Amino acid sequence: MMHLHILGCHSATPKANLHPTAQVLDFNGELCLIDCGEGTQVRLRQQKIKFTRIKHIFISHLHGDHCYGLIGLISTFGLLKREADLHIYGPKGIKKFINIQLELSKTYTSYKIIFHELTSTKSEIILEHNKFTVETIPLDHRIYTNGFFFRGKSRDRKLLINQVEEFGIDVAYYKSIKKGKDIKLDDGTLVKNERLTEPPNPPNSYAYCSDTAFKPSLVEQLNQVEVLYHESTFLEKDEDLCFKTKHSTAKQAAIIAQKAQVKHLILGHFSARYRDENTYKVEAETIFEPTYLAKSGQCFSFE
Amino acid sequence: MMHLHILGCHSATPKANLHPTAQVLDFNGELCLIDCGEGTQVRLRQQKIKFTRIKHIFISHLHGDHCYGLIGLISTFGLLKREADLHIYGPKGIKKFINIQLELSKTYTSYKIIFHELTSTKSEIILEHNKFTVETIPLDHRIYTNGFFFRGKSRDRKLLINQVEEFGIDVAYYKSIKKGKDIKLDDGTLVKNERLTEPPNPPNSYAYCSDTAFKPSLVEQLNQVEVLYHESTFLEKDEDLCFKTKHSTAKQAAIIAQKAQVKHLILGHFSARYRDENTYKVEAETIFEPTYLAKSGQCFSFE
Known part of the structure; x- marks a missing residue:
């Protein structure tokens, strides 16, 4: 279960109603704040997200619109x-x-802040949670930048409850059956696990990539991720600006999504220069579908 | 001419629609930003205040809701x-x-920032502009804090145009007449200045006092100021909180206004604990009228 709350999805130049990057990922019930542009706390209030539920904050890089x-x-x-x-x-x-x-x-916090400072330019696991792991996605920007890959832990096999009941197996064995064990019945018959269970759903996964120049080498790490958030600051017609600023176009984001065979692509980090943001979607969908546009205040849910 | 744009007027705990302290004072045509809580740039956009017109920023103290x-x-x-x-x-x-x-x-600004760092606990002039001066108002808070006193320069005397024309005085002399000079007519008659002019309007003035405990010694410096903005974080019933946090009540702000014989009092820096902000006004007006409540998005104009 994965809910992505978009708090802000625009690049730096502020307009009255465009907010810089921040999002809350509710990943298997655990809330993670990813990037934290100015005004994030107000946006959290507006979206009624409980401050106390946030235990982990991930900052991609130290440009102001992200921190x-x-x-x-x-x-x-x-x-x-x-x-x-x-x-x-x-x-x-x-x-x-x-x-x-x-x-x-002279501000003293009532709680402990534990900083995990990152320096590696290779992907590394930075959080081992009992429900998921988080690993860095080294990106290519004007300053040291990481994306973050959230990977759910392998799940239990699914119990075929009719089968289990037919064999008259006691509830006490359900947990071990879900872990893949075979069962010996009272009359000595061995029942193989595959008769009692079906394979689990694949672990869910989310990859956050902002900010970055087009980086084809990401494809390997992002292979088959369920949801990819990839920045698309510019449109293809302004590709020259990408070189200068180390950002991506909507098309480039879609190429990554297509080659990595992701399930869903969300675009964000929009420049304020374009009037109609739908153009990002149109451009990306020439390459990859479905593409969604991030929007402040919106929540994407994926089962 | 004095316009005061309120960008935010609440104390620290954020709610979705309460903004921390910031205001723009348009003082005789010059824009000064006073304090700069989180989100100020968005509020400036919302109120359509041109960023380029801001040349001076005054920060009272380094608590987050002000900077x-x-x-x-x-x-x-x-x-x-x-x-x-x-x-x-x-x-x-x-x-x-x-x-x-x-x-x-790694942010490099295209312009020069000139910091004027303050340390004095006595009032000092920190800006001499051709239209006004700004002096500090040492306040009593948990951290080193200054208010700011904007004082217009003395103005020219007002020409009594009918009189001047009756004497047939050439336009070339108007400037010196407004400066207070007497005039010798062609026939040798001396016309005293007081027959040609009336006294100028008194220089305008604005005093900003946030954050501070009740400080009766402010009265002397604030004497007869045209507009006083004074914090009133709490109501009288919560006066004990003022001692602990070094803030003021609405009543205390009004006592300062009354004793200093100011013309107008504006209250601000409201705590989010009270449902009905009008109670601040009611409490203050038992002592001093007129009292206004600051409100985000509002502009006060004084001639």
Whole structure:
């Protein structure tokens, strides 16, 4: 079960109603905040997301439109007398970035902040949770940047309840059957597991890639991911701007999605220069379908 | 001529529609930003205030609800390719506060930022403009804090145009008459200035006092100020919270206004704990009238 709440999905230049990047991923019941542009705490309130449920924050890079809202959120957690630890994953420097502001404003948090500073340019697992793992996706931007890959843990096999009951198997054995064990009945008959179960649903997965230049080598890591969020700051007609700024076009995002055989593609990090955002979708869908456009305030749900 | 645009007027805990402190004072045609809570740049856009017209930013203290929006605004000025110098007046430390963030995010501004770091606990003139001066108002808060006093320059005397024309005085002399000079007519008669002019309007003035505990010694400096903005975080029934947090009640703000014989009082920095903000006004007006409540998006104009 995976819900993606879009808090903001635009690039830096602010307009009155366009918000910089931030999203909350509810991944198998665990809330992760990914990037935290200015105003994120207000957007969290507007979308009625409980602050206390956020235990992990992932910051892709230290450009302002992805992290200037972090200090405000951290301070507010303190005002709300948060007690739970807060884990922050981001580029080396993020600890100094935050701590100097807390220090100069004489703000003391009521809870512990654990910084996980990243430096590797190779993908690495940065969180092992009992429901999922998170690994970095090294991206190609003007500054050290990582995307994040959320991978659900393998699930139990599904019980064929009619079969199990027909054999008169006691409920006490259900857990081990779901783990794949065979069962010996009271009369000594051995029942093979495959008669009692069917294969589990594949683990769910989400990959977040913002900001990055077109990077075909991502395809291998992103192979068959269920949902890919890929930045598309520009349209193909402005591809020259991508080279300069190290961003991608909608078409390039779609090429990655197609080659990696992902299930769903969500585009975001839109430039304010285009009037009609639907053009991003039209451009991407010449290559890959279904493509969705991120929109502040929207929640995507995937089973 | 004085217009005060309220961008935000609430204390720290964010709610979806309550914004932290920031205001733009248009003082004799010059735009000054006073405090800069998170989201200020978006509020500036919403109120259609031209970014390029802001040349001076005054930060009272380094608590987040008064300054977390500054780094975003500075970055956006850069994205908009600002060229004009930007003057920032605030507590010692503000330069480090901003520069470390710019450095870590590898953001280079296209314009010059001139920091004026304040340390004095006595009032001092920090800006001498040809239209006004700005002096600090040392406040009493949990951290080093200054209010700001904007004082218009003395104006010219007002020409009594009928009189001047009756004497047949040439236009070339008007400027010196307005400066207070007497005039010798062609026939040798001396006309005293008071027959040709009336006294100028008194210089306009605005005092911003946020955040502060009740500080009766402010009365002397605030004497007869035209418009006083004074924080009133709490109501009298919660006065005990003022001691702990070094804030003021609406009543205390009104006592300062009354004793200083100000013309208009504006209250702000409201706590989110009260449902009906009008109670602040009711409480203050038992002591001083007229009292206005600041409101995000509102513009107060004073001639």
